[in-house]
Amino acid sequence: MTISVKMMRRPEPEKNSYLRATLSGMALTFRHLVNPAKVTLQYPEEEADLHARWRGTHRMEVHADGRPKCVACGLCPTVCPANCIRLVGGEDDQGNRYPVVYEIDEFRCIFCGMCQEVCPVEAIHVGRHFENAEYTRDRFVYDLDRLMEQDHPTTLLWDPSDPRSE
Amino acid sequence: MADTITLTIDGQEVSVPKGTTLLKAAEKVGKDVPHYCYHDGLSSPAMCRLCLVEVQGAPKPMPACVTQAMDGQVVSTESELALDMRRGVLEFYLVNHPLDCPICDMSGECHLQDYVHEEGRDHGRSREPKRVFGRDDFGGDVLFYGDRCVMCTRCVRFMNEVEQDQRLCVVERGNRSVIDTFFERGLEGTHWHDNIVDLCPVGALVSKDFLHKARAWDLDHTPSVCPSCSQGCNIELHTRDNLVQRLKPRENLEVNAFWMCDHGRLNYEWINHGERAEAPLVRDQGGVKAMGWKEALTLLVARLGDVEGTVKAVASPFASNEDLAALQALVESLGGGDIVYRMPRAEDEIVLKGFPTLARRRDLAPNGRGADLLGLRRVGGDDGTGGLEDVSAHAGVVIVLGDGLADQGADFASGAALRVHLGTRSGPAVATADFVLPITTFAEQEGTFTNHEGRVQRFWPALNAPGLARPAWLVLGALVAEGTGSETPRRADEAFARLVAAHDAFSGLSYDDIGTRGAVVNDTVPLSGD
Structure with missing residues (x-):
């Protein structure tokens, strides 16, 4: 079998103008500039509209007096499939059970949201939030104070009007 | 043998010595009848009403912990009547028992939790406010959460019958009844009082030493022998994170029955001592x-x-x-x-x-x-x-x-x-x-x-x-x-x-x-x- 080779005819250098191609390219650019159906989000000036069930880094809810809502029941470290929550319970000066140590390793976390689902007092939440950049890795282990400082919106794991997805 | 009788429990025939209670006979065929007030090491007052079983021919359900088995008896622990009785009794317990499992140290090994999970209702129907007693320090190593108490009186009977030092009693009546100490005397000075923490089927009596320390399901249990004296009580080491968190007695009727002393129970910190010789x-x-x-x-x-x-x-x-x-x-x-x-x-x-x-x-x-x-x-x-x-x-x-x-x-x-x-x-x-x-x-x-x-x-x-x-x-x-x-x-x-x-x-x-x-x-x- 013989092999047929198609020879491409190329314009000779020096004898070719790129003007037409440039203009058609620019025309496309300007068309997009005024096109109402544009898709590019002007981040960071514009905020992304995250889905209600987006699951990002955690946040701990606090009582009005600033105490964490967590009662150190131990269900979240038990249910956590990635084993990323470290919890040591204790008793505060008012006799309430509270977390002496509560740490979440956000690198290890797989953002399944089961900690929020299992929490009996609605203390730990995953957040609708994605801006987590840090300069060092150790900043990704969020301790209790850090979790309580977070103020981003929390995730709706289910639609309250249809909790069983029926 | 004349002293052996045969009865039927849940369709299974079982032969037991005369005088055996229905609860023990049911255990022999592998049926665990829920119970609170009954304990192998204590007397049976039949007051928790949870072990009610249906006995054919009896006019009403019988408490399995005190009813002696009789020859030819037909017992069912899982009939509609028995289940209905238990569901009702459990619902009455939950009229006052708080649902504070997340902060309760007994959570995970609580009998009320287990029984309600197995046989109880999905949702409570009581709309009345629950009675509140708060927390009381009983002295020694024991804290008392009155709200959680189910009034099985195992603790009272342990102190009266086994330790034989009457320190606890039931005060008030009916809905308001509660376990209490005599004035400010408490359990201080007694040497076996931590056993009432083991006996308590719910989280009413908890150990101060173990308070909020670990969840029951996180602990690994290893059979061991208490090293604190030459009695050699059979114990379990409950460990987590390579540390001993608490000691619990292990049943051995020939050595320590179900008990161990507070001296041995609380003497475990030396096992966790961190400064150790690690290399030759x-x-x-x-x-x-x-x-x-x-x-x-x-x-x-x-x-x-x-x-x-x-x-x-x-x-x-x-x-x-x-x-x-x-x-x-x-x-x-x-x-x-x-x-x-x-x-x-x-x-x-x-x-x-x-x-x-x-x-x-x-x-x-x-x-x-x-x-x-x-x-x-x-x-x-x-x-x-x-x-x-x-x-x-x-x-x-x-x-x-x-x-x-x-x-x-x-x-x-x-x-x-x-x-x-x-x-x-x-x-x-x-x-x-x-x-x-x-x-x-x-x-x-x-x-x-x-x-x-x-x-x-x-x-x-x-x-x-x-x-x-x-x-x-x-x-x-x-x-x-x-x-x-x-x-x-x-x-x-x-x-x-x-x-x-x-x-x-x-x-x-x-x-x-x-x-x-x-x-x-x-x-x-x-x-x-x-």
Whole structure:
């Protein structure tokens, strides 16, 4: 079998103008500039509209007096499939059970949201939030104070009007 | 046999001795009838009404814990009527029992939680406010959460019947009834009160020591033997994160029934002590050097071969039978010598009046009897110190096993040609030894203790040993093997087999025979000091 080779005819250098191609390219650019159906989000000036069930880094809810809502029941470290929550319970000066140590390793976390689902007092939440950049890795282990400082919106794991997805 | 009757429980025929209760008979066919007030070690008042079962021919459901089985009786524990009764009783319990499982220490091992989960309603129907009592300090190690109480009165009956020191009672009536102490007297000064924490089927009585420390489902349970006195109570070590979190009694009717004393229960922090000898340390002209086992033991065998003179050894009654026998084998292979041990002793025994064979014994170590049976000599005073003058003045080889030598100074046995120390921790008298070999505690190794009556009981490893620490029987066995050309024992049961072969008192015993219940030695050597 013989092999047929198609020879491409190329314009000779020096004898070719790129003007037409440039203009058609620019025309496309300007068309997009005024096109109402544009898709590019002007981040960071514009905020992304995250889905209600987006699951990002955690946040701990606090009582009005600033105490964490967590009662150190131990269900979240038990249910956590990635084993990323470290919890040591204790008793505060008012006799309430509270977390002496509560740490979440956000690198290890797989953002399944089961900690929020299992929490009996609605203390730990995953957040609708994605801006987590840090300069060092150790900043990704969020301790209790850090979790309580977070103020981003929390995730709706289910639609309250249809909790069983029926 | 005339004394045996046959009845039918849930369609299964079962033969039981006459006088057996329906609850026990049902247990025999594998049916666990829910119950609160009944406990094997206490009387049955039949007041929790949870063990109601349907008996054919009886006009109403019968409480299984007090109803004696009769010949030909047909009982069903899972009929519609029985289930309905239990569902109703459980619902009544939840009228007042708070749903504070997330902050309750009993959560995960709570009987109310289990029963309601299995047979109770999905949702409560009571709209009335629950009664609130708050928390009360009962003294000693016990906290009382009155709201959670289900009024089974096991705690009251334990104090009255078993400890026989009436400290608790039920005050008020009906819905308002609550367990209380007599004025401010509390449980302070009693020695067995932590057993009521075990007895409490819910989280009403909790241990202050264990408060909020760990969740029940996080704990690993390892059968063991209490090391705090020579009674040898069967216990479970509850561990998490390689630390002992609490001790719980393990049922053994021949030793401690269901109980253990507070002294033993709360004396576990030493097991978790962090500062441990972790690598073999060898002293030569250049100072102390840490090295691996093989290197250290090779050096030690060479030194033992070089040194002239007899051997004197100090053992510890906290060491297992295997460890002590291995020490004895080593001393014998070096030409024989005196082995002594020191025993801390309490002023007097603390007997549990309702179960008088159980007491906190005077010897505050688990294996004094084992040491006596192996022919070790007890020296020193009742505080576990002194008595080592002739060992300290010895010029030959001095071997110390397990004894921390806390009362001895850095000049201990300074005249000895060779000093070998096998221990868990360092100290002034330990640091000057020629060889310091790290060994494990009883919680980190397998072995046996011999209790005061000569019962050999096994314990199992619950923790990982730190660093290079190894069981003493393995280290000593390797030294004996090196010296005599025999095999090193690889497992604890091999070490025990050697002990059995060498000592008549233990003959005929094996790990399989001992099992989890223990086995008594042949000899009855009187315990020294008694």
